[in-house]
Amino acid sequence: MASDANDASTGTGKTAIGKVRRRKATSASVLITDKIADWGITIGGLMVIVAVFGIMVFLAQVVVPLFLGGDVRDTRTYQITPAKPVAWISTDEYQTIGIRIADDGRISSFHLDTGTPLDSAELDFAGRQITAMGSTADGYNLAFGFEDGTVQFGVIQPKIEILPGDALPTAANKLNDRDLTDGTAVYSRIPGNQLRRVSLETKLDEPQAISEAGRPIRAIDYRIGGTAERPTRSFVTVDGDGVARVSRTETTVNLLTRQARTRVLTSTLPDLPGGIRVTELLMTSRADQVYVADENGTIYRYDTRDFAAPVLAETMKAFSGAERLTVLGFLNGEQGLVAGGSEGSVRIFYRLQPDNAGTKDGYRLTLIRELEPHTAPVVNFAASQRNKSLVTMDLDGNVWLRHNTSEQTLLKLERDALTDEGTQMLLAPRNDAILIADRTGQVNYWTFQVPHPEVTSRTIFGKVWYEGYDGPSYTWQSSSGTDVFEPKFSLTPLIFGTLKATVYSLLFAIPIALLGAIYTSEFVHSRIRGTVKPVMEMMESLPTVVLGFIAALLLAPIVETWIAAVLLAFGALPMSLMLAAYLWQALPSQMKLRLDGIPKFAMMFVVIGLGCYIAYAAGPLFENVFFYGDLKAWTNGSIGTGLPFLFLVLLPLSFLGVSYVFGRTVGTTYRLALRDMPQNRASLVDLGRWLAMLVAAGVVSYILAASLTAIGYDPRGGVVDTYVQRNALVVGFVMGFAVIPNIYTLAEDALNAVPSSLRAASLAAGATPWQTAMWVVLPTAMSGVFAAVMIGMGRAVGETMIVVMAAGNTPILDWNVFNGLRTLSANIAVELPEAVQGSTLYRMLFLAALTLFAMTFVINTVAEVIRQRFRKRAFQL
Incomplete structure (x- = not known):
């Protein structure tokens, strides 16, 4: 009654209770927010x-x-004035005019795009007939041989001038959208309100008598060298009697009187067969090698480094069987020799220095590769002045643009079949046009674009035999200090360097990070964990450029100076901790309880410090005993054998083997016996057992190392070799330091996420905390632990600044822990600022980035698949 009255007076009751009851329907704002x-x-x-x-x-x-690949931009065929057999053609780098010389000395120039005739000239040879002609590599400095045994030199080239925009002659006629002409020169408008004037320029020196008996010069080659102060002119000739001579003129200028003095030295090449019919004659720019070839394909290579006494160094056949030599010439840089044959073969030879050369100068012409053959005899050849491209033409008029290193046939062009030998071919200075002129006046002119002729999947990922190398190799070298340098773009050493840096850094980081995560998750007090974990996470905030700076300028010199102590520390630190752990077990229980927690944690650092000091103090003794007193000399292979190093490497594996055998044989009996002993005594017995197993492992390791050494195995030249200051060991230290926080934090979180009920059940069943951690907690958290390791691997794969500053940046394929490396990311960071947009290097760096992208994608995909499998197994527990 009282209750009812109270309800009536207050007006609550069910109504009041209804007011405080939660709504069953979710509010609209929550739904909208969700x-x-x-x-x-x-x-x-x-x-x-x-x-x-x-x-x-x-x-x-x-x-x-x-x-x-490449594509042809334009094709032109037109007629100019017919001439006697064409002896030489040329053009300027802007492809404005073409220049043609007939074998009677008449020079004609024409507009290259339209064929419009321009200025012409005639060289004054005083009625002498040209019987041979040669030129320097650029094609502008010419040497003429005559029927009376004389030689005459000249310069015939396009003359290029930059003029003001208002200097255009009023009578100039338009040739095309770019060019105009006044009949003698071509004018082209260029940016900056300027004109480029291209005209014909000729210069002819006085003749020199070379053949003593006045015999005609049948072949000649010509090179210019020296310096501006002391220019040299070298040439080689063969006369009608088959006598070959090398000559060099050296000009010196008196600094006081400015008078020039020229000294001429001529020598005869020995040992040429009598009556030889020379078809090709070549000389290198340094005038240290001369090649004489006859129609049968025999090449005579002369060593002319001693100009006064040349030596026949080697005789070899360019082709097997009855195939005749029809073309012989140098590639750009004169390290590669191109030989074309009567059956269409095109071969590339390098002059190498093998151990068993069997020649007088220690070098031998070696066949490196055979390019795609023509179906008709090869009759002409032209080499690029910029790279290792070349053009070959056969008798049927097939013109093929090729690249030596990549072995590609880039373009296949066609013209009319050749009817005589009076046809010349030219590859333009900028490697973007081919010009052919014959005696009938027909000119074939192709412009094309082949921006990346040296790149194929084989040159990027496979072995390539480059000029100057003893064999095929994986090489990355994008630039050099010479114009004839050939860039090398193999990504294989960069991919290998990336994997090498990752492996060595993870070898250092994974054990520390995972064991640290297990320790702080399963064994330390929550207060210590609350301090340690934030400190580890703060390590991740350290800039990698600072770590790289410290590694390069501080750590690398220290490691180099104390390398023996550093290597000893790898064994001294874990041994010290293990010994301290066994001694800790022997302490009275009351003392262990008093020292548990922070004192115990602090003692660990004391033990680590003692281990470091032991390694430092015992380093010299360790080096004397195991590495014959000089570790760096030992790594070079200069002293000692590989037995001591094999012993150290096999010792941990031997210990694991001994432990396994002990556990499988007397392990159970031993553990039961320990239970019946007092704790202190059992701890000392266990320490003795550990020491005995360590001695047994040492014996096993020594036997294995001695056996491997006896059969000839030496680890030097593999994982250990010549010591370099900035090496993979230093990178492993510092990059591992950068990766540890990632792995530790994620792994520790995964371990803590394991339900406490699993731990309690394991401990209640009689398992020790260590057994619980290893056989219950860790398998349950394996998906998270594995993900932590893979994220750490991803961090190591993409690391840049540490590798740039501490790894030496040497792109080599070598697992040696004591030398450097170059990774994909470091290569991009170092070389991208120097790469011209759109160039081969620029695109290769983007290919390196794409490769790195693919590597991380594959690693992460595989990691996710494996993580899901671990997770599925964990859910089944």
């Missing part, structure tokens, strides 16, 4: 996927042109 969050997360995830896909598409877009 929907917005759902859409936001979905859109954000999709945008991330789109961004990653966009990056991949952009990288691929830049890379694809590397593999597209």
